Amino acid sequence: MSVATNTSTSENRSQAAPSPDGALLVDRVQQLRLDTQLGRSPGNGRSRAVWLPWILVILMAVAWAGVGIRAYRNGGLISPAPGPEGTSPAASGTPASFSTSSGGPPSTTPRPGSTPAPGELLLQIKGNVIPSLQINLSPDDISGVVEEIFFKEGDRVKQGQVLARIRNNRYLHDYYAAQAAVAAAKARLADLTGAAVRPEERRQAEAELEEARAAWVRADQEVKRLSAQRNTGTVSAQELERADADLKAAAARVARLEASLALLTMGARRERIEAAQAELRQAEARLQEAHRLLRNCEVRAPIDGTILTKVADRGALVSPMSFNVAAGICSMADLAKLEVEIDVPERQITKIRRGLDCLVQADADPNRPYRAVVDRIMPIADDTKNVIKVRIRVYLPLGEEPGSFLKPKMSVVATIYNRPFVFNTATDQPWGDEDRRTPE
Structure with a gap:
């Protein structure tokens, strides 16, 4: 019985004995128990638990202070030592x-x-x-459809080079009308400021005046004849009135032709000449403006430069004076x-x-x-x-x-x-x- 008891006891001890790895793990667990290792009471452990967060806060503050100083130096506010x-x-x-x-x-x-x-x-x-x-190029004071484009992005252009053409039908007609107005104004002014009256015009005016005078004499004689016959009762009052009216008309025609001959001899009045000169200047100004607009139908480069962007292409409607239509053709620099x-x-x-x-x-x-x-x-x-x-x-x-x-x-x-x-x-x-x- 004793042998059996000893045998079972030894077997139980051998089963309860830990392996070397298990003993090492138990030792590590016991080392982590600070209260037992330091021999302090549970109350001391609670006081350490109170101070541990404050210690961590202080360490974090010191770390952030170091990061701030380093960023302050790297930000350029403190220059490094010169070379x-x-x-x-x-x-x-x-x-x-x-x-x-x-x-x-x-x-x-x-x-x-x-x-x-x-x-x-x-x-x-x-x-x-x-x-x-940098210039955003657009037509100057004109609007219309782009007919031709002579550039692309990246092209180097010279000052005055044609970059695009705008349809010019309307501006061409305005130019022709202005040319005709200038020609008419010049002819009118030349008629009023002629150097001398041509002999043919003077002879014609004198002949018309002589004819009018002869008609006036004939009308006067007719009035006198009818007045003499009225006493005999053969002439009616209507005939005498008609003859008297013809006499007055002949006298008025003689006076008008005499005044025309005098004006033809004296020349045109200064006021009429000045008015004709003003009309000529106005017509010439309209011609210059029409010519400027016609030239602007060809969009030219204002400077030597490079085309940066192309805004419009063939068939596009451009109008610098409209908010709803594209105004530019390209930008260059x-x-x-x-x-x-x-x-x-x-x-x-x-x-x-x-x-x-x-x-x-x-x-x-x-x-x-x-x-x-x-x-x-x-x-x-x-x-x-x-x-x-x-x-x-x-x-x-x-x-x-x-x-x-x-x-x-x-x-x-x-x-x-x-x-x-x-x-x-x-x-x-x-x-x-x-x-x-x-x-x-």
Whole structure:
């Protein structure tokens, strides 16, 4: 019995004894019981549970403070230490890193309030390319159907080149009518201001006057004869009245012809001549206006430039004077004269002035820099972003075809240095006004 009991007891112990892995797990669980390990009462555990959230809050606050300081430094508000001899990474032509804020200053911007040294990098900021002169071309004071188009997008055109033709039937008829009115006015004025009366006209007027005088004498004799016969009773009163009326008519005709002969000898009156001259001037003005409208049926390029967009095509009705009909035919610009528009924060605008040297690099190819100069600072600020727009004039290299790479609306990086821009005739394509530009 004792042997059996001992055997069963040993078997039970062998079944209850844990494996090595189970013992390791039990030890880890016991280590996690802080109260038992530290030998503290349950009350101390509750006090630790109260302070643990505050400790976590303090750690989170310290972590966020570190993140804020790092973002403050990366935002460009604290400039890094300058490189050798005060140069910056962007001075070699490579764009520096930008802050995540739109239009914000780069990390190479000097500390606000400091006086920049000559040649120092003042600002490096993103901008967009815009044409210095862009024209939305439309017919001038005329409307009609487009009959012909002689361009497409991207074509380079010369000033005065015909780009489109508008149907000109109505304007051509108006021109012919104005020509006829001028001819009639000239003939009338020439008739009134003749140098001398022709002999044939004078002889004709004198003959008509003699004929009228003879008729007047005959009518007078007829009245006298009828008056003498009235006493005998052979002439009625009606016949005598009719003869008397013929006498008065003959006298009036003689007076009119005498006055016409006098006017023919004296010439036209000054008032009639001046009125004819005014009519001629009016007719000539109408002819000039009709000719101008007829010429405007051919839409010509006002400048040398490149066609950017085509708005109308053959068969389209264009009318600059109507709100319900398309007014333009195309838009064009001179791509040899490009500018970059940047938004400068108000706290940095005091460093920017006209005439500063710039470097423009397109995002499409940063290794293709362009020389540029600060052209003007806009007179009004943008209160929604607290920035002031600045225009930078870009000079294309000699030999580069305008529009071959740098195009309107491209994104670029503009770097502004604290030194005056000097135009180089050996490398820069001129704008034509370099002799009138002086830095501030």
